[in-house]
Amino acid sequence: MLEIQNLHASVEGKEILKGINLHINPGEVHALMGPNGSGKSTLSNVLVGNPLYTVTQGTITFKGKDLLAMPAERRSHEGIFMSFQQPVEIPGVSMNSFLRAAVNAKRKYMGQPPISGAEFLKLIKEKRQLVGLDDSFTRRGVNEGFSGGERKRNEIFQMAVLEPVLTILDETDSGLDVDALRIVAEGFNKLRTPQSSAICITHYQRMLDYLRPDVVHVMLNGCIVKTGGPELANRIEEEGFDWLKNVEN
């Protein structure tokens, strides 16, 4: 589904990614771990086409298509979704109008007619129950005045509405208490299909206990230095990243 080869990327002229290779098959969940500054968030931002990041070398193929040639909105239409580390507040734009615009943009891309009002209401009612958000929340401005937990739940809610094939969870567990983490992770698990894949960026084992990744990667200094199964995450939980620095050297 996703094939990254020798990816180099920089932000503000500084090279952050230094040759990433990654292959993700349909249905797989990959965990991406690593200390702060290792390039995890840069990789996710490059995948979704954030214009602040510049790809200097390498290729990304998604469902057989050249991902780097697509603008951000088209990547979304093709099925890539990122749960933001810090979801943005957009005062004045209601969740309803925001989501409806998003749904209709995708439908237009797929050659489908815009969603009707009744259909849309039914869709969001069904999906918000997955993450335990109440009715009033869709009438509020996007993330406006939301608590940290609400923002993260809102990300999963949007994922539920947009039904992506590749989800990137960028530290979705940060700032969540134990209960909120469970709600978010369980919501995510309910949405998984045999065809959908995910990249989960996290510092903590707890999130991975819920998501049960198939593959765990460790990034250091812009490269993937170690790839393994779930046991790799356990070892990092116990020993940290220092032993990997030694491996790297």
Next chain:
Amino acid sequence: MSSINQYIDLYLQHADLLNQGSHPLINAHRAAALSGLQTHGLPSRKDERYKYTDIDKALAPDYGLNLQRLSIPFSTRYQCRVPGMRSRLYHVVDDTLAGGDILDTPQIFVGPLTLFAERYPEKFKKYYDSESESGKSNALARLNTMLVQNGIVVFVAKGYKESDLLQFINLSAGGVPMLTNRRQLIILESGAEATILACNHSGSQIDHLTNEVVEVWQEEGSKLQYYTIDDTVASDSILNTTHIVQSAGSRLEYASITLSGGLARREVDIYLRGADASVQASGFVVGDGEQHVDNNLLVVHDAPACQSDVLYKYILDGQAVGAFAGKVYVSPGAEQTDSQETNANMCMSPEARMYTQPMLEIYADDVKCNHGSTVGQFNDNALFYMNQRGISPEDGRKLLQQAFAWDVIERIPLLPLRQRLMRMVESRFRLADSCNDCGICISKV
């Protein structure tokens, strides 16, 4: 040579014709206005309140005036209905009431200025142009007083509450470049209530300048909602002078929305003369192309315990120029004044220009006042967040623009009107047919 001279000459040559087409009580004010213009001339850009708009240039074209009161055909397809609201609809072509039922009862008068002067001379004399000789009158008000022939009066008698929306569709018309001097006189006696919507539309694409004076008198405990919308073509310009006097306990909701047009300048003076009077003044401007929109506001707290709340927002694109100057003046003795003033602006293109000047002058001790302004562009993080959800940059910007507008629109208390205005703003951003049921204006050009 100042461009005012051509109008002074025109008046001197055609005073008889002007007078014939009007009413003696209106005519009685012309000489003083002429004298004021001859003495003071036009303001220049060196004058503080006229820094951002060149009045001399605005008046320079050789405009004609409809001195002979020729009837100008107009189309009633300009309906601009507000769904969900009972309204009385009036069409005003230039300065003349051309459609709609005149109301003339002991409780309410809605009709031409000349008829009001004829029917209620004492009231007319009490209110019409009654502050011009105190030195407050400006050059554009003088020009209007010198040349005005007609206009509209809304008079609501003591204690009467008009529940229907009074809607005026002002059409600029004429087959040649024209100057219209239109007058509106709005009088609410004590405890009276009214809601007025004035929509300015273009009847043609020929250069047109409207020099409008609006005088509003609100007596004790009266409530007025007054909204004005400019949705005209680029060849249409408006210079508006609004003078509002509020007595004790009166409430005013004022909003001016400029969606399109050429030059639009509004000078709005609001005098809070009685205790516990309150005003909420709002403005929203969408400017592009070479639009020039200047709102100059003065709120004078002359009595204790009055509230003023001013919020103006501009979104400028292309080479549009916006200006906002708002002065809140708290007189000695106006204790417990509660005032806030905000001006927030977005410049969408590198060529768009915004001038903003919020001002506070306080001569009382016990007051709560704040003022501020911002000029910025859209939040790139918000735009990218939308892109990631599949919303194109273009649609994302439109959503953000609508959200920016909503702050102002949501201040309008009447839900149907609020929805109607929001739809107009949304259409303006879509640049689609801006108002299908009324056939206006810029989007069809």
